[in-house]
Amino acid sequence: MSKINNKRIVKNTRLGGEYIEIDHATGLKIKLFPMPGYSSAFALFGTKYGSVDVTFKTANDQDFITVPNGIAHYLEHKLFESEECDAFSLFAKTGANCNAFTSFDATAYLFGCSQKFEENLEILLKFVQEPYFTDENVAKEQGIIGQEIRMYDDDPGWRVFFNGLQGIFHSNPVRIDIAGTVQSIAEINKDLLYRCYNTFYNPRNMVLSIAGNFDPDTVVDLCDKLVKEAPDLKLETIIPEEPDDVKEKYVSQKLEVAMPLASLGFKINGVSDSESPKLYVLYNMLMETLLGHTSSFYTDAVKSRLISESNYRVGVFNARGAFVLTAEFEADDPKKVRDELIKTLEAAKLNGIPEAEWNNVRKQTYGEFVKQFGSVQSVALAMLEAAFKDGGAFDLAETAADATIGQMTELLGRINTDYATLSVIEPIDKPTD
Amino acid sequence: MDNNLQRTRLADGIHFNSFTDDRYKVNRVSVAFMTKQSNDTAAAYALLANILTKKNATFPNEKDFHNYEASLYASEIHGEAGCLGDVSLLDFSVSSISDKFALEGEPISEQAAGLLLDCILRPAFQNGVFTDIETEKQNQIRIIEAELNDKQEYAHNKGIELLCPNEPFSVNTNGTIDTVNALTPSTLLSAYKELLSHARIEIICVGRDSFSHLLPIFQKEFDSLTRGDIDPCVTTASPIAQTVNEVTDIMSVVQGKMVIGLKTDYKNKAATSLMNKIYGGMVTSKLFLNVREKLSLCYYCWSRYNRYKDTFTVDCGVEKENIGKARAEILKQLDDMRSGDFADTDIEVALMALRNDTNTVNDSAATLAAWYTDRIYRGDVIAPAEALAEYEAVTREQIVEAANAVKLSAVYVLSGEEGEKE
Structure with missing residues (x-):
């Protein structure tokens, strides 16, 4: 008999699609979106465990413990290895592409294939559930991860963003690089890895999300066979309390760049985990309307050469306990751009949001979501991300389609332009500001 | 399809x-x-x-x-x-x-x-x-x-x-x-x-x-356009030179970069593509498994083959003290390819990867459009699935011949300010 506790079909008439949600007896959430006509399938096996989850407690612990930064990412690297071989080699034999990623609040292992789906899924389910850490293989990984950290140290786009997070947040762990630091990863050993693995890689904390060309019954059969039972650990994680204001209003670093690269972040406080997906869509629309490529601000700023046309984008950064509106740009005078961006937001509070332009952005945002549902990767990822926040894969598209100007006005009022950090990467040969 | x-x-x-x-x-x-x-x-x-x-x-x-x-x-x-x-x-x-x-x-x-x-x-x-x-x-x-x-x-x-x-x-x-x-x-x-x-x-x-x-x-x-003579749009293979062009640039970077340039005059492009896959074109390639995984010399190390120009590039991110070691190992792996030091399963794995890649092309309008742009330019308009036959016909001997036809032609290094420590 199948180990299914609950099974639902989630339909969306506007987008013309449907997927299956299964609550597995092991606690694993399974999301299956068969896409007829497609040649490939894309599967993600993920855990709600990211770089911010460094302080946690289970029913077996007396108190909360704090582990070194970068351990979730380290674990991701190490899980690819088993006692006999690594997962890359196993997937190579089936021709599948495989990979993994660690974000601030999730880790996922994935494959894409157009053949041997069942074999690939079996490999994925097995290697993620069979950790193999030794003192030797853990020590060896420090070299590779150290090089990865140093590679990003030279990346101005990455540095400007992370320096910005360090300026915005006082204590939220998003201010630490996902991979940790060369110093923090030196503290990682096999016992810590096993402890984190056994805490967070529990099926109750995990999601399996698959889209494309595959048979849902095959997935359920394999999960019944391979997903291991685990006790409910009553897992609790803590994100440290964060003051409303930003830690520093201006941060800068010098790197090999031709012109200053900047990131301005507005800290939005009080956004709960459950409301964050909806606000993510709505704030993106607001930022695009007032400051994006369709706005008067952008056209005027490019024309007056206040900003460079390339590498300008506005958006929203969202992780557990962190919600930031962002504008990234290249400019000779980043502080002047910051002042103009703030002035534009404050003017909109007084004068209102241009409704016709906003409606165009609403259609644009909805159109982008429709496009997303034409890609097996995007669909699987959308289901995974939604599941970690107890939402549905169609929710974001529906939020965009049904958005109102009233919602925009309310959200604009929540922006405190005083809670802003400007992060700048300056060229090495230029004098500091 | x-x-x-x-x-x-x-x-x-x-x-x-x-x-x-x-x-x-x-x-x-x-x-x-x-x-x-x-x-x-x-x-x-x-x-x-x-x-x-x-x-x-x-x-x-x-x-x-x-x-x-x-x-x-x-x-x-x-x-x-x-x-x-x-x-x-x-x-x-x-x-x-x-x-x-x-x-x-x-x-x-x-x-x-x-x-x-x-x-x-x-x-x-x-x-x-x-x-x-x-x-x-x-x-x-x-x-x-x-x-x-x-x-x-x-x-x-x-x-x-x-x-x-x-x-x-x-x-x-x-x-x-x-x-x-x-x-x-x-x-x-x-x-x-x-x-x-x-x-x-x-x-x-x-x-x-x-x-x-x-x-x-x-x-x-x-x-309604007035059309004149149409450009013939010809590409020629890059000629193999007798010397190796080498340049090192110094910049303030934490991690250095090295690009090794290679050329070939081997005519069987399908065999050369497979050779590239096994050498440095996939995560089980010789470059990935040896230069990155076994020796931890580079965070990334892969090769790309340009079938129009008959050129290869091996790109890697490498600490400045390891530049010499990485270069030697990258060329040693090429020598191993030349002497046939790779398994039959490597060929199967490369073919599986190519099959997977070509079968997946149709799933996105953008990748299929790019596919047809390329095939139309080549004057050989076939669907992705039809392109596999030429790879499946490649023999082990042809892959070894392809590796032996490859010649080192250029090395570019972007290094940190202190230069290499041997």
């Missing part, structure tokens, strides 16, 4: 190609201009890719233009100046959602295709020339200056310049600061007119809905 690309000649050197499949949510239309690549025209083409995609005669104001794109449900007009071997590929495209998904029943696809045609054929002229040229030139110069921000790509391009000096393939498709500065309204206009009259033009439509209604529209629009 059968090859059901519909191909229709519209005029001399102009074809309309379409492929419909209801798996897609979008309809994608692209117009590709193919012509000889050169230092003289690269800056102009790069500027055209930008200037033609932000306004036109109907929407001369950029803000109105972008708002119209947004109102068509994210039907953004995209322009890109790239290359296929020695040939410049200036590609304009729009990807719009199928009308079926419009919130208010708008005919999005036809309007989006109309917007693309307006951009290409009816630019925003003032007094018969392009407007705001000086601002566009400054934008382009900033793009060129920003190349430095991505050290990996920067080093790769430097490696190509060293590998294929003075060949059209090594021309920077962004142009150079000097060639951008030299552009005038009249030279830009001439470059635009030259394209319309002499370039080979391929219109490629891939998407959910039938494109039959667009064919007469494109026929009418392109019929």
Whole structure:
């Protein structure tokens, strides 16, 4: 008999699609979106465990413990290895592409294939559930991860963003690089890895999300066979309390760049985990309307050469306990751009949001979501991300389609332009500001 | 999947190609201009890719233009100046959602295709020339200056310049600061007119809905062009040199980059592709498993094969004290390929990966359009699945021959300030 506790079909008439949600007896959430006509399938096996989850407690612990930064990412690297071989080699034999990623609040292992789906899924389910850490293989990984950290140290786009997070947040762990630091990863050993693995890689904390060309019954059969039972650990994680204001209003670093690269972040406080997906869509629309490529601000700023046309984008950064509106740009005078961006937001509070332009952005945002549902990767990822926040894969598209100007006005009022950090990467040969 | 690309000649050197499949949510239309690549025209083409995609005669104001794109449900007009071997590929495209998904029943696809045609054929002229040229030139110069921000790509391009000096393939498709500065309204206009009259033009439509209604529209629009001699669009293999070009640049970087350039004159391109896969083209390749995994010398280390130019590049990110060791190991792995030191399972794995890649091409309108652009240029229009046969016919001996034909030709190093510590 199948180990299914609950099974639902989630339909969306506007987008013309449907997927299956299964609550597995092991606690694993399974999301299956068969896409007829497609040649490939894309599967993600993920855990709600990211770089911010460094302080946690289970029913077996007396108190909360704090582990070194970068351990979730380290674990991701190490899980690819088993006692006999690594997962890359196993997937190579089936021709599948495989990979993994660690974000601030999730880790996922994935494959894409157009053949041997069942074999690939079996490999994925097995290697993620069979950790193999030794003192030797853990020590060896420090070299590779150290090089990865140093590679990003030279990346101005990455540095400007992370320096910005360090300026915005006082204590939220998003201010630490996902991979940790060369110093923090030196503290990682096999016992810590096993402890984190056994805490967070529990099926109750995990999601399996698959889209494309595959048979849902095959997935359920394999999960019944391979997903291991685990006790409910009553897992609790803590994100440290964060003051409303930003830690520093201006941060800068010098790197090999031709012109200053900047990131301005507005800290939005009080956004709960459950409301964050909806606000993510709505704030993106607001930022695009007032400051994006369709706005008067952008056209005027490019024309007056206040900003460079390339590498300008506005958006929203969202992780557990962190919600930031962002504008990234290249400019000779980043502080002047910051002042103009703030002035534009404050003017909109007084004068209102241009409704016709906003409606165009609403259609644009909805159109982008429709496009997303034409890609097996995007669909699987959308289901995974939604599941970690107890939402549905169609929710974001529906939020965009049904958005109102009233919602925009309310959200604009929540922006405190005083809670802003400007992060700048300056060229090495230029004098500091 | 059968090859059901519909191909229709519209005029001399102009074809309309379409492929419909209801798996897609979008309809994608692209117009590709193919012509000889050169230092003289690269800056102009790069500027055209930008200037033609932000306004036109109907929407001369950029803000109105972008708002119209947004109102068509994210039907953004995209322009890109790239290359296929020695040939410049200036590609304009729009990807719009199928009308079926419009919130208010708008005919999005036809309007989006109309917007693309307006951009290409009816630019925003003032007094018969392009407007705001000086601002566009400054934008382009900033793009060129920003190349430095991505050290990996920067080093790769430097490696190509060293590998294929003075060949059209090594021309920077962004142009150079000097060639951008030299552009005038009249030279830009001439470059635009030259394209319309002499370039080979391929219109490629891939998407959910039938494109039959667009064919007469494109026929009418392109019929009105005055066409001259059509550019033959020839690429030649890069000649093998007797010496190795070596350059080291010093910059303030934490991690160095090395690009090793190689050339071949082996004629069996399928065997050479498989050789590249086994050598450095996949995560179980010799370079990945040995240089990165076993010896931890580089965070990334992979090879790319360009079948048009018969060139390879091995790119790696490496600490400055390991540059010498990494170079030696990368070349040792090539020697191992030459002496046949790889397993039959490596060939099977490479074939499986190629099968997977080609089977997946159809799942995105953009990747299928790129596939057909490439195959049309080669003059060998086949569906992705049909391309596998030539790889499956490759023997182990041919892979060894392919490896033995490879010659070291260039080494570019971007290093930190202290230089290499041996």
